[in-house]
Amino acid sequence: xxxxxxxxxxxxxxxxxxxxxxxxxxxxxxxxxxxxxxxxxxxxxxxxxxxxxxxxxxxxxxxxxxxxxxxxxxxxxxxxxxxxxxxxxxxxxxxxxxxxxxxxxxxxxxxxxxxxxxxxxxxxxxxxxxxxxxxxxxxxxxxxxxxxxxxxxxxxxxxxxxxxxxxxxxxxxxxxxxxxxxxxxxxxxxxxxxxxxxxxxxxxxxxxxxxxxxxxxxxxxxxxxxxxxxxxxxxxxxxxxxxxxxxxxxxxxxxxxxxxxxxxxxxxxxxxxxxxxxxxxxxxxxxxxxxxxxxxxxxxxxxxxxxxxxxxxxxxxxxxxxxxxxxxxxxxxxxxxx
Numbered sequence: 001x002x003x004x005x006x007x008x009x010x011x012x013x014x015x016x017x018x019x020x021x022x023x024x025x026x027x028x029x030x031x032x033x034x035x036x037x038x039x040x041x042x043x044x045x046x047x048x049x050x051x052x053x054x055x056x057x058x059x060x061x062x063x064x065x066x067x068x069x070x071x072x073x074x075x076x077x078x079x080x081x082x083x084x085x086x087x088x089x090x091x092x093x094x095x096x097x098x099x100x101x102x103x104x105x106x107x108x109x110x111x112x113x114x115x116x117x118x119x120x121x122x123x124x125x126x127x128x129x130x131x132x133x134x135x136x137x138x139x140x141x142x143x144x145x146x147x148x149x150x151x152x153x154x155x156x157x158x159x160x161x162x163x164x165x166x167x168x169x170x171x172x173x174x175x176x177x178x179x180x181x182x183x184x185x186x187x188x189x190x191x192x193x194x195x196x197x198x199x200x201x202x203x204x205x206x207x208x209x210x211x212x213x214x215x216x217x218x219x220x221x222x223x224x225x226x227x228x229x230x231x232x233x234x235x236x237x238x239x240x241x242x243x244x245x246x247x248x249x250x251x252x253x254x255x256x257x258x259x260x261x262x263x264x265x266x267x268x269x270x271x272x273x274x275x276x277x278x279x280x281x282x283x284x285x286x287x288x289x290x291x292x293x294x295x296x297x298x299x300x301x302x303x304x305x306x307x308x309x310x311x312x313x314x315x316x317x318x319x320x321x322x323x324x325x326x327x328x329x330x331x332x333x334x335x336x337x338x
Contacts, residue, residue: 020130022122022181023051023105026113027095032061034114034227036070041225042111043074047122052081053099054113058089063113093194093202100193103184110178114227115144117179121223125181134217135183136210141224150228155218158338161265164211165337168253168269169329170204170276177203179224186210200242201249208253212262243286247294250277254297271299272332275325278311282318303328 024042028035042052056064064083071081084098096110107129111117118124121139129137138155156163156173166173187193192209194202250273257263257270277295281288299305307328310321 019049020107020126021049021051021105022047022126023053023099023103023108023184024111024122025053025055025096025099025103025108026111027055027057027092027099028063028067028113029057029059029089029092029095030061030063031059031113032063032066034116035063036066038111038113038116039067039070040073041116041119043070043077044119045122046120047126050080050122051103051105052077053084053102054082055084055086055095055098057086057091057095091197092199094196096194096202097196100184100187105184107181107183109181111224112178112226115178116225118221118223118225120221121179122181124219124221124223128217128219129181129183132217133215135186135214136216137181138216138218139179139224140220140222141179141226142222144225144227145229149225152222154220154222157218160211160214160216162338163216164208165266165269166333167204167208167211168257168266168273169333169337170273172329172333175204175207176226177207178226182210183214186214195248195252198245198248198252200238200245202245205249205252209256212257212260212266238284240287240290243280243284244290244294246280247277247290250274251295251297258297268301268304268332268336271301271304272307272329274299275304275307275311278308279322279325282311282314282321288312 026038026042031038054067067083071078082102084102086095086098100108107126109122109125125137125139128134140152140154142149143151143153153174156166158166163173167175187210190209190213192206192213194206198205254270254274257266263270274297277291280286281291299308307321307325310316310324313321
């Protein structure tokens with residue numbers, strides 16, 4: 001079932017000279033103020049063999065009208081564009097599933113339709129994938145707030161094992177799915193997909209599964225522009241529904257790693273990440289009964305059990321529990337995160 005990194009390299013070498021087709025996948029919902037800039041940046045990609053798949057998740061605004069206006073300005077790209085329609089609103093995860101299932105490219109890039117990208121994004125990522133043999137390629141990105149660049153984030157320069165440990169620990173390196181070039185075969189051959197209804201924490205529900213089965217590389221160029229000022233985004237709305245989604249994402253990853261042949265290499269990192277479940281509960285005042293209902297995994301390591309109890313116990317000041325958790329995470333990554 002699992003396609004490991006070594007096998008990825010073997011497959012890559014046998015197909016290295018073949019031109020790579022890339023599918024760029026975008027869900028559309030509530031982005032009428034952003035989609036024009038996003039679509040324009042995609043239509044102007046310097047790489048030619050691109051397939052664009054837009055999924056209209058029954059957006060209630062003028063997003064589709066804005067999108068179609070942009071597409072009309074690029075008739076040379078018309079044959080490369082597919083617009084898929086949901087009959088009713090199904091959520092971000094399902095929109096990504098629809099796009100992924102329809103993709104015919106050798107590799108895919110997820111783009112959030114309220115963001116935009118450098119016109120060289122696909123070109124640079126493909127060049128690195130072809131030269132390195134990696135099945136996942138990262139790039140740097142910048143955070144845009146109210147039209148201004150507020151932060152530049154470069155990819156981590158570490159080996160695959162260290163990077164995955166960092167992701168599993170959580171809140172150290174962003175667990176984003178967007179802005180990465182990913183070989184499409186990783187999904188099907190390893191039984192990986194998004195989960196319908198898991199629309200908050202959905203990136204985390206998928207990324208660790210991909211990383212444990214793949215070899216990763218990166219380019220030191222900022223190729224993606226991430227907006228953090230869209231008030232309609234899932235990131236800016238911590239509702240009960242989103243809290244349940246987050247808990248389910250933790251359960252999905254935990255169950256996957258427990259079954260995976262390489263999972264034993266990441267037990268401590270994974271369980272240390274579970275402390276973040278109770279950290280999330282305390283930070284956002286989430287109903288504790290939701291944890292019992294949607295997250296059944298419990299740490300076996302004594303240190304992590306202690307940290308979990310500290311974080312869970314409201315009699316312990318949050319600042320103290322958080323300090324102990326962050327300190328343990330920092331020490332673990334310094335000593336064993338390599």
